[in-house]
Amino acid sequence: MANRKIVSIHSFRGGTGKSNTTANLASQVALAGKRVGIVDTDIQSPGIHVLFGLDETKMGKTINDFLHGKCPVSEVAFNIGERALDSEGRAKLAGMNLWLFPSSIRGREISQILREGYDVNLLNEGFQTILKELQLDYLFIDTHPGLNEETLLSIAISDILIIVLRPDNQDFQGTAVTVDIARSLDVPNLILMVNKALPKYDFADLRKQVENKFHAPVAGVLPLSFDLADNGSKDIFSLQHPDHEWSKALREVAETVLAIK
Amino acid sequence: MAEDIAAQLKNCFLFKGLSDEALAAVAQKASTHTLAEGDVLMRRGETGDSLFMVNEGWFKIVTEDAQGDELIINKTAPGETIGEMALLDEAPRSASAIALTPARVLELKKDAFYEILDQRPDVALTIIRGLSSRLRFSTTYIQKAIDWSQKIAAGDYEFIENTQQALRKTESDDDKAAQLLSAFFQMVRSVKARENDLKEQLERLTLEIDEARRKQEFEDIVGTDFYANLKERAKRLRAQRAASQDEE
Ligand SMILES: Nc1ncnc2c1ncn2[C@@H]1O[C@H](COP(=O)(O)OP(=O)(O)O)[C@@H](O)[C@H]1O
Numbered sequence: 001m002a003n004r005k006i007v008s009i010h011s012f013r014g015g016t017g018k019s020n021t022t023a024n025l026a027s028q029v030a031l032a033g034k035r036v037g038i039v040d041t042d043i044q045s046p047g048i049h050v051l052f053g054l055d056e057t058k059m060g061k062t063i064n065d066f067l068h069g070k071c072p073v074s075e076v077a078f079n080i081g082e083r084a085l086d087s088e089g090r091a092k093l094a095g096m097n098l099w100l101f102p103s104s105i106r107g108r109e110i111s112q113i114l115r116e117g118y119d120v121n122l123l124n125e126g127f128q129t130i131l132k133e134l135q136l137d138y139l140f141i142d143t144h145p146g147l148n149e150e151t152l153l154s155i156a157i158s159d160i161l162i163i164v165l166r167p168d169n170q171d172f173q174g175t176a177v178t179v180d181i182a183r184s185l186d187v188p189n190l191i192l193m194v195n196k197a198l199p200k201y202d203f204a205d206l207r208k209q210v211e212n213k214f215h216a217p218v219a220g221v222l223p224l225s226f227d228l229a230d231n232g233s234k235d236i237f238s239l240q241h242p243d244h245e246w247s248k249a250l251r252e253v254a255e256t257v258l259a260i261k
Numbered sequence: 262m263a264e265d266i267a268a269q270l271k272n273c274f275l276f277k278g279l280s281d282e283a284l285a286a287v288a289q290k291a292s293t294h295t296l297a298e299g300d301v302l303m304r305r306g307e308t309g310d311s312l313f314m315v316n317e318g319w320f321k322i323v324t325e326d327a328q329g330d331e332l333i334i335n336k337t338a339p340g341e342t343i344g345e346m347a348l349l350d351e352a353p354r355s356a357s358a359i360a361l362t363p364a365r366v367l368e369l370k371k372d373a374f375y376e377i378l379d380q381r382p383d384v385a386l387t388i389i390r391g392l393s394s395r396l397r398f399s400t401t402y403i404q405k406a407i408d409w410s411q412k413i414a415a416g417d418y419e420f421i422e423n424t425q426q427a428l429r430k431t432e433s434d435d436d437k438a439a440q441l442l443s444a445f446f447q448m449v450r451s452v453k454a455r456e457n458d459l460k461e462q463l464e465r466l467t468l469e470i471d472e473a474r475r476k477q478e479f480e481d482i483v484g485t486d487f488y489a490n491l492k493e494r495a496k497r498l499r500a501q502r503a504a505s506q507d508e509e
């Protein structure tokens with residue numbers, strides 16, 4: 001009996017740290033010996049490929065090709081454990097079972113799919129195929145911020161939804177609506193993660209405030225870090241700097257995900 | 262002519278303390294050059310084999326930044342030297358020197374310097390002392406700048422108050438060091454100010470939700486046809502997936 005899980009990472013606004021969170025969580029879970037896939041569904045503003053060192057020259061087929069019926073979804077898989085080991089952090093992923101399904105970074109292809117739209121059912125079928133063919137334990141979905149139809153779909157089919165928020169009122173407001181939607185869609189596991197918290201803040205207090213407001217567990221409070229900003233999304237930070245406070249808090253979140261039955 | 266030069270040499274820190282007779286010996290080996298505004302005295306990358314002493318006029322010492330734009334790293338006043346390291350090493354010039362005003366310089370070639378070294382060890386020793394005191398001075402400030410940078414990285418700005426007073430007491434007479442210090446302290450002050458701003462934001466942080474708006478936005482979304490279908494579909498899809506996984 002297989003037990004495959006779809007984990008969506010969502011945030012109300014862009015720039016919250018969704019792609020960094022997704023890439024680091026997926027890497028940590030893969031490092032724990034799990035079979036892991038990542039799909040970039042932020043088709044309008046793809047970002048996660050950068051963290052795995054992919055550029056236009058390295059990128060083969062994309063999710064866009066699949067959605068346009070140009071190739072089966074399996075051809076989009078980019079094997080991280082074999083082909084993305086060219087940085088200090090990522091080198092630690094050698095031999096791990098981790099695949100990335102990147103979204104196109106060609107301007108023309110992005111505007112085409114935005115103009116013509118795509119079949120969200122097909123995207124969902126793609127997820128199912130990926131899970132089965134690669135025998136995945138976890139499929140992480142890096143979503144587009146906000147609550148458009150595609151994002152609602154990935155929330156709806158998630159087994160685990162991780163909402164990343166910054167500790168400010170705008171994110172609080174937006175997160176509240178997402179939490180309500182996730183509850184109404186009966187998402188089985190709802191987890192919150194605070195990112196970019198100013199280090200001088202009382203993290204324990206912040207965690208309590210957020211949990212009280214949303215009645216959902218906060219799996220980690222991750223500090224705003226100049227080191228991380230300086231990394232410029234060029235590497236998997238928690239692998240490159242495992243002893244950093246950000247990385248420690250990130251691993252807490254990964255452990256929460258792994259503990260869900 | 263040589264007497265003129267000797268008089269000019271006197272103004273240069275490298276020859277401080279030399280007797281008139283010794284100065285005359287150096288003057289014989291040096292030559293004078295006149296430059297117009299904009300003339301290039303030396304070019305970055307060239308192999309240099311002479312030291313210049315500025316008698317009149319100002320020079321800018323320039324290199325290039327990463328974009329290839331001119332970067333002024335220093336300006337020299339009359340009495341200062343340019344390119345003195347060429348007397349000691351074979352490395353190419355590390356920067357270019359361009360006249361900012363009409364200028365007059367004395368040139369001492371490396372070969373001439375070695376002749377002096379040979380014939381007048383006393384003079385050579387004075388020159389070497391001058392060069393090394395300058396080096397030692399730079400090294401001291403580099404070391405200090407390293408210490409301070411480490412403190413700043415650790416978020417400790419307290420040193421700035423004490424250090425500045427101590428330095429004022431010793432009355433450093435070197436202009437360049439004073440410039441470095443002032444730039445450094447200015448930087449620390451702005452970093453500190455920015456950090457304080459950030460702390461203030463933090464204290465103002467009160468997390469609140471507008472419940473009426475929350476309800477309204479929720480209803481706007483769940484009221485759509487897409488959403489009504491989605492809820493049913495999501496349930497079905499999850500059940501399907503669970504069933505197919507049970508079979509595996
Ligand atoms: N905790 C943090 N501290 C500092 N910078 C961060 C942090 N988390 C993310 N960033 C930076 O914020 C930017 C946006 O991150 P990204 O993961 O691309 O967000 P998103 O996918 O939500 O748009 C990146 O430049 C990233 O380096």
Ligand SMILES: [Mg+2]
Nearest residue numbers: 018019042047
């Ligand atoms: Mg992103």
